Amino acid sequence: MSENRKVILTGANGLIGRALTIRLNELGYTVGALRSRTLGPHGIDVATGWIDREALEGAHAVIHLAGAPIAGRWTKARQQRITASRVDGTQLLAATLATLQRKPEIFLSMSGISRYGIHRDGFLTEDSLVSEVGFLGKLSAEWEKAAGPAQVSGIRTTVLRCGVVLAASGGALRLMLPAFRLGLGGRIGNGLQKFSWIRLGDLVELIIWCLRTPSCPAVINATAPGVVRQGEFARALSAQLHRPCFLPIPAWVIQLIFGQMGIETLLSDLHVEPMAAVKAGFRFATPTLDTALPLALGE
Ligand SMILES: NC(=O)c1ccc[n+]([C@@H]2O[C@H](COP(=O)([O-])OP(=O)(O)OC[C@H]3O[C@@H](n4cnc5c(N)ncnc54)[C@H](OP(=O)(O)O)[C@@H]3O)[C@@H](O)[C@H]2O)c1
Numbered sequence: 001m002s003e004n005r006k007v008i009l010t011g012a013n014g015l016i017g018r019a020l021t022i023r024l025n026e027l028g029y030t031v032g033a034l035r036s037r038t039l040g041p042h043g044i045d046v047a048t049g050w051i052d053r054e055a056l057e058g059a060h061a062v063i064h065l066a067g068a069p070i071a072g073r074w075t076k077a078r079q080q081r082i083t084a085s086r087v088d089g090t091q092l093l094a095a096t097l098a099t100l101q102r103k104p105e106i107f108l109s110m111s112g113i114s115r116y117g118i119h120r121d122g123f124l125t126e127d128s129l130v131s132e133v134g135f136l137g138k139l140s141a142e143w144e145k146a147a148g149p150a151q152v153s154g155i156r157t158t159v160l161r162c163g164v165v166l167a168a169s170g171g172a173l174r175l176m177l178p179a180f181r182l183g184l185g186g187r188i189g190n191g192l193q194k195f196s197w198i199r200l201g202d203l204v205e206l207i208i209w210c211l212r213t214p215s216c217p218a219v220i221n222a223t224a225p226g227v228v229r230q231g232e233f234a235r236a237l238s239a240q241l242h243r244p245c246f247l248p249i250p251a252w253v254i255q256l257i258f259g260q261m262g263i264e265t266l267l268s269d270l271h272v273e274p275m276a277a278v279k280a281g282f283r284f285a286t287p288t289l290d291t292a293l294p295l296a297l298g299e
Pocket of ligand 1: 010014015035037069070085089165
């Protein structure tokens with residue numbers, strides 16, 4: 001396979017986009033970015049419906065990572081921003097790709113494990129029933145549907161239902177680290193809720209595997225096989241940092257501080273298995289938390 005191919009990313013400056021850009025460059029791809037909230041060349045702006053079609057013509061693949069941050073209290077305005085950036089952004093991008101003269105071969109678009117709801121018993125695979133419970137459940141349903149026009153137009157399309165990405169440089173782990181470094185970390189609620197995570201380095205390899213695997217399924221759970229309970233995660237992180245782990249945060253405090261965001265993320269209980277990717281031959285470098293955490297703390 002020739003590696004000298006153009007890959008266009010949205011959200012290239014984000015946690016995943018930065019790491020993916022480095023890896024794609026290492027592999028010899030030519031990486032271009034479509035910058036969010038930018039009118040003009042190499043831009044995409046959901047508010048005005050602007051997208052630079054020229055930048056997309058002839059690309060080998062488009063990888064769509066852009067989206068307004070989820071963390072923080074969800075005011076109405078914030079919910080609208082989160083939804084518009086993902087649903088309207090994906091619609092704009094997918095509809096544009098479908099009508100290009102030289103369409104990309106591949107379109108990869110992010111989604112979240114909230115596609116399975118908030119609390120579910122047992123383990124969940126790509127074949128499990130989906131759910132539209134909660135703000136994130138409805139969001140991810142619409143977000144995934146928005147990628148449809150690309151698939152219908154014949155572009156090989158995959159959505160990645162991504163778990164919590166572990167890397168010290170961004171996302172949830174970066175937010176947790178200051179408290180854990182001070183020895184103030186602990187379980188959240190009763191700590192029994194399942195925590196589906198993926199190390200950033202493995203996620204980047206999984207995205208590249210999706211890019212390079214023609215038989216890649218249309219839906220991929222981007223989570224590591226070694227799902228743990230949240231309390232186990234807190235203990236493992238504290239141990240890794242050589243700090244105590246004795247300050248639990250009760251569920252009601254999470255609800256008070258973060259409202260619905262806390263309920264749907266920090267208190268959610270989902271055991272999501274990466275069945276489709278593993279069955280199709282993808283191998284995780286760090287499938288378990290004890291192998292992943294030391295590396296994630298340096299990423
Ligand atoms: N990190 C996780 O744990 C996790 C888990 C599940 C799903 N995901 C999804 O994976 C995608 C990438 O995640 P990430 O962690 O790399 O996110 P991130 O670090 O927050 O970066 C997201 C990117 O989205 C763009 N963006 C920011 N605000 C925007 C807005 N208001 N409207 C449109 N675009 C905006 C920016 O793109 P520019 O670079 O163009 O400025 C930014 O670099 C997101 O869709 C996220 O929801 C992430």
